[in-house]
Amino acid sequence: MRIRVFDTPDAAAAYAVALVEQTAAVYAEPVLGLATGGTMIPFYKALVQAVRQGLDLSRAWAINLDEYVGLGAEHPQSCAGFMREHLYRHVPWDGARAHIPDGCAPDLAAECRRYDRLLATHPVHLQFLGIGLNGHIGFNEPGDELVAETHLVELSETTIRSNARFFRDPGEVPRRAITMGVGGILRAERVVLLAFGEQKAEVVARALTGPITTRLPASLLQLHRDVTVLLDTAAAQKIRGKTVENG
Ligand code: PGA
Numbered sequence: 169m170r171i172r173v174f175d176t177p178d179a180a181a182a183y184a185v186a187l188v189e190q191t192a193a194v195y196a197e198p199v200l201g202l203a204t205g206g207t208m209i210p211f212y213k214a215l216v217q218a219v220r221q222g223l224d225l226s227r228a229w230a231i232n233l234d235e236y237v238g239l240g241a242e243h244p245q246s247c248a249g250f251m252r253e254h255l256y257r258h259v260p261w262d263g264a265r266a267h268i269p270d271g272c273a274p275d276l277a278a279e280c281r282r283y284d285r286l287l288a289t290h291p292v293h294l295q296f297l298g299i300g301l302n303g304h305i306g307f308n309e310p311g312d313e314l315v316a317e318t319h320l321v322e323l324s325e326t327t328i329r330s331n332a333r334f335f336r337d338p339g340e341v342p343r344r345a346i347t348m349g350v351g352g353i354l355r356a357e358r359v360v361l362l363a364f365g366e367q368k369a370e371v372v373a374r375a376l377t378g379p380i381t382t383r384l385p386a387s388l389l390q391l392h393r394d395v396t397v398l399l400d401t402a403a404a405q406k407i408r409g410k411t412v413e414n415g
Contacts, residue, residue, distance in 0.1 A: 201295030316351025
């Protein structure tokens, strides 16, 4: 695991884009595992800029981690809505190569299986992740058990409270989601975890240096052989006993 600490989220986002460029240079059809959430906004801003300056992602696949149950793609607070707002509105993307679980599928279990078939045929080269205040990755919430494959989850109260900031009415936050499982995440060839701000410092330190436990899903990333963690100084301030690189 490599931990890199930057002065600002924008500097970390620029580095994240450089990793996309590296991946795009290696694979004719790079498969990007994409995430939503406030942390990812500077990354998409920098990615859009890079595409405008010539980065060619026309043959890239984009496979998102998760989606709320019951929010259609047209809903602005859906993960699909987030991706449209921050990426697809700016960078034309072949719809056949842009995937997000369908939270309105009539058969949600079948939708999860469909997603795993997609992941099996398109193994992710570069998986981007945020981290929840409770240590979730994707919507894999802390618990006694974790699920390897794509599945339906009940969102935790922490997640519902934290995501309420994106909704006009906090009562509108869905209580369930479809998420790639931890197996799907750990099968990615390379994982990039981003976290910014003081409020993430505690969970970041525990995830990177504490015991590996289903009670903190991001701690499982310690088992992956190629993880790069991109932090700002505020999110990195509680890490002890690990080498961190600057910028
Ligand atoms: P955030 O969410 O980027 O909005 O903090 C991260 C996450 O919950 O994975």
